[in-house]
Amino acid sequence: MRFSGGVIPAGAEDPVEEEENVEYDFHQDIARSSFADMLHDHDRNQKYYRGIRAAVGRVKARGEPVIVLDIGTGTGLLSMMAVTAGADLCYAVEVFKPMAQAARRIVDRNGFSDKIKIINKHSTEVTVGACGDMRSRANVLITELFDTELIGEGALPSYEHAHAHLMRAECEAVPHRARVYAQLVQCERLWSWAHLRPLSVGPSQLLPYRALDSCAGSHAVCDVQMSQVPPHSFTALSPRLTAFTVDFSKAVSSEPQTHRCRFVAQCSGQAQVVLSWWDICMDPDDSIVCSMAPSWTYEDPSSAPWRDHWMQSVYFLPEQSAVTQGEELCVSVSHDDYSLWYSLQPGPAPRPSCTCLAHVVWNRPRFGELNxxxxxxxxxxxxxxxxxxxxxxxxxxxxxxxxxxxxxxxxxxxxxxxxxxxxxxxxxxxxxxxxxxxxxxxxxxxxxxxxxxxxxxxxxxxxxxxxxxxxxxxxxxxxxxxxxxxxxxxxxxxxxxxxPRSASLHVAAVEFENLWRIRAPCGTCEGFDVTAMDEMVQRSLDFRESREAEPHSLWEYPCRALTASSAVMTFDFTRCVPQEPVSSRGSLSFTRSGRCHGVVMWMEYELTEGVTVSGGLAAPVGEQGQCQWSPHQKQAVFFLSPPQDTPADGATQLSYTFTFEPSLRDIHMDFNILPAQ
Missing domain, CATH: 3.40.50.150 (Vaccinia Virus protein VP39)
Known part of the structure; x- marks a missing residue:
């Protein structure tokens, strides 16, 4: 089985002609997108399906024909659910043209083209009337406009416009409402992502400058797989608070708002960070809830659904402040139409913006690395x-x-x-x-x-x-x-x-616990044929001669090493860059059985003799293959397509070829999973 891929590092000229660059970026956006993760999210899909059936039933009980508006339809999956549930007509709105084209093929293949109309527009451009996109207003609103921050994809303006121009006064919405949760914590690990600590350099200490120490930092959301931030790494200063609620079945405002949560501090510490997530209730009775809560909030953490398209958020306070157990405090959350921010003051706080420049120059992993x-x-x-x-x-x-x-x-x-x-x-x-x-x-x-x-x-x-x-x-x-x-x-x-005097490229074949889902073929989803998505992604991959490795922060994505880690190429910085290509060939035996989803690659640097720094494994691989990855740098992942079951009997090997092309500043890689020779 053969897999190939290559990359063009920063600074290299792209061999694609200039007029093709826009098309190339477009195809790569599709190839790198994580549509598969969403389609494989069975928990999300089933709860949407239940909520849609209930909403359609409530409208039918009123004796009305069911007219559905599906904003951001993507594959058309939710519209097909609605028709299957008994909807008379669905208007499925999708602004991204390639996705709208794929949705048309999916809807047609599943036999729903007579009841689902795909509209390739932004929902705010949709018109209603005899000559409009919709013949009449809808009475069921289905949306999936959410991101990790809930409102970051413009959900509020879209809902506001839909209720004003596209929906009947009495309508059903799926989801029916959303709740945003917050918890104030002390967490030195997370705090180190936003503020520079004093650094000991021999007997001396380097200090941050004052503007950096008190800067509110970047307003961009910090989204993480919070399930990988264990509870023992932070101190919860507040209970889990309901920050605010949005009712999607009624008129929604995109105007800036501030919501206040008063609480009594449950222990003493330094208020540094607010952890936040949300859930969506698919029906008015809250009997169908899809939650983004991290796994450690569950009685059985293993029962928490995994998803990467929606994660959890970390918000950094401008300055840490002491909190005393029993103290009455207030956490305020403010939002505009696209983002949230938190503060400990009871009134509205200004939207954070970096005034020290450091948060513009250094991203959050870089802060962690410097600290x-x-x-x-x-x-x-x-x-x-x-x-x-x-x-x-x-x-x-x-x-x-x-x-x-x-x-x-x-x-x-x-x-x-x-x-x-x-x-x-x-x-x-x-x-x-x-x-x-x-x-x-x-x-x-x-x-x-x-x-x-x-x-x-x-x-x-x-x-x-x-x-x-x-x-x-x-x-x-x-x-x-x-x-x-x-x-x-x-x-x-x-x-x-x-x-450093040299660098080495290291590799290991791995089995991912969940990350493989973002590249898994879609096939069928909840009984619907969505293979047009696979075809679109494949065409995007075929636009280039080879597939590529992808950067991922693997500390967020548990995996097991199925082979030993090995250095496959070494780059001698004491000499100049060679003019001719340099190749390395070899193989790694599978020492643990499992399903090989891909190959992880990272760099290690030899600073001087005996002093090394790794951008990959932060500790030796565990006996069962457990991997602990550096949290400061992204590792490269090459996903194998398809993945392959590998025994640990020494009869199967990962064969590799790496070629460094100095003139292109490019590394080309080639993998085979073969029987041992």
């Missing part, structure tokens, strides 16, 4: 090994603290290339906050553009990087450092140290 004291200590240990009193250091990472480390540890001269203005401003403020202004020279432009004058006529003795580049998506995109090192060769002393 990882263990990782900092590895870099400090490596720098201590290579720095001399006369060392001239040059850093080429984006928004890195390595230049500050090098100066504190005694380097004579430190230069840092900061290609982006805001990144440079963040580092300038950190230097000022630690009385290091002027001690580190910040250089503008790209590393390959540096001149002898930029370096004040000095030769570099230590070229360093984490390496971290803000444009990187997949682990090997950091090989950009190798190209920078090659371009800077003329500026290096003959005995210059390059840190």
């Amino acid at each position: 990882d004291q263990s990782r900092t200590e590895r870099f400090v240990r490596a720098l201590r090994q290579v720095l001399r009193q006369d060392s001239v250091c040059l850093s080429v990472s984006d928004g890195s603290l390595l230049p500050l480390f090098a100066h504190v540890l005694g380097a004579e001269k430190v230069f840092s290339v900061e290609s982006f203005r805001m990144s440079r401003q963040v580092i300038e403020q950190l230097l000022e906050a630690n009385d290091l202004s002027g001690r580190v020279e910040l250089l503008e432009g790209q590393p390959e553009q540096l001149s002898r004058d930029d370096l004040q006529g000095l030769q570099v003795s230590v070229l360093m990087a984490e390496p971290y580049f803000s444009s990187s998506l997949l682990p090997w995109h950091s090989l950009w450092f190798w190209y920078c090192r090659t371009a800077l060769a003329a500026h290096l002393r003959p005995d210059a140290v390059v840190l």
Whole structure:
């Protein structure tokens, strides 16, 4: 069985002609979308189906013909459920043209084209009347307009318009209502994603600047698989609160609102983070509820349905504040038409926005990485090994603290290339906050553009990087450092140290607990033929000659390693990038039985002899194959299609070929699952 894939790292030229770029992005959006996850969400589908049957029954009981409006129909699945339940006519609205085309094919294949009309428009553009898209207003409103934050896909404006222009005054809605829940917690792990902590560098300590310490941060929602944030990692300061409720069967307002939740603190601690999720009630009696609650809220956590299209949200307070057990407090949630934010003040709070620039320069995993004291200590240990009193250091990472480390540890001269203005401003403020202004020279432009004058006529003795580049998506995109090192060769002393001195690409074949669902074929869903979705995705995959690896934060997605982890390619940064392609071939035996869903890949860096940093496994693989992944970086996943059952008898192997194409800055990969030779 053969699987192939490749990627083009940041900075490389796309071989697709410029006029095809829009089409290519469009096809890749389809190929990478997670429609399958939603269609495989049996809990969601069954509860929608029950709610639709009940709503259709209530309208029929009033003696009315059932006219359904399905906004955001996607595959047309909910409309087909409605017709099966007895609806007389469905108007299925879908703004995304390829999806609307797929919905037409699905509806036709299932024999519902006479009762379901697909409308390829945004719902706010739909008209009613003899010459309109709808002949009459509807009396059943079905929607699936929700995201992790509930309202982030524009649900409120869409409902507001639908009730005003497309629905009858007396109508049924599925879902009938939604409830948003919140819990105030102290969680140092999550808090480290939004605020920079003081860092110990040898005997010294680097401090964040004041604006960063009190910044409200990014307003963008932080969505996570909260089931993977165990309760023992946080202290619950409040009970689970009902933040607010939206009744979808009545007129809905998209105007900004603030809702208040008063409570008595159930223990003392630091108020840092609000955990939030929602549920949707499919009927007026709340007898059919689809919940997004994390698994640890269930009496039996294993019974919690898994889904990736809807997760849970983490909201960071602007500053942490002390809470005393028994204290009366108020959590306020405000929202506009697209987003939520929380505060501890009773009145409306302004929408958070970053004023310190750091939350624009560093994403949340990057904050966590910078706050990882263990990782900092590895870099400090490596720098201590290579720095001399006369060392001239040059850093080429984006928004890195390595230049500050090098100066504190005694380097004579430190230069840092900061290609982006805001990144440079963040580092300038950190230097000022630690009385290091002027001690580190910040250089503008790209590393390959540096001149002898930029370096004040000095030769570099230590070229360093984490390496971290803000444009990187997949682990090997950091090989950009190798190209920078090659371009800077003329500026290096003959005995210059390059840190890290090498990188290695590691792989392991895995069985995912649930992540495989996002790429599983749709086939049939709740008895309906939705194979047109598989065909659309396949055409998008075929647009390129090969499939690609995808970036995923695997700490959120449990898996078992079925093979040992192994380094399959090594990149020697002490030498320049080779001009000819470099290939690596080999195989890994399956040492554990299971269903192989894909191959995980990550980079590990050898900073100096004996000092390494991993962007993949954070600990050795467990006896049963359990994997603990670094939470700071995304790993690459190549999904096998189809997955394959593999015994642990040594008779089956994962055969691989990797080829690094220097001229394209591309890594091509090829996999076979074969009997052992």
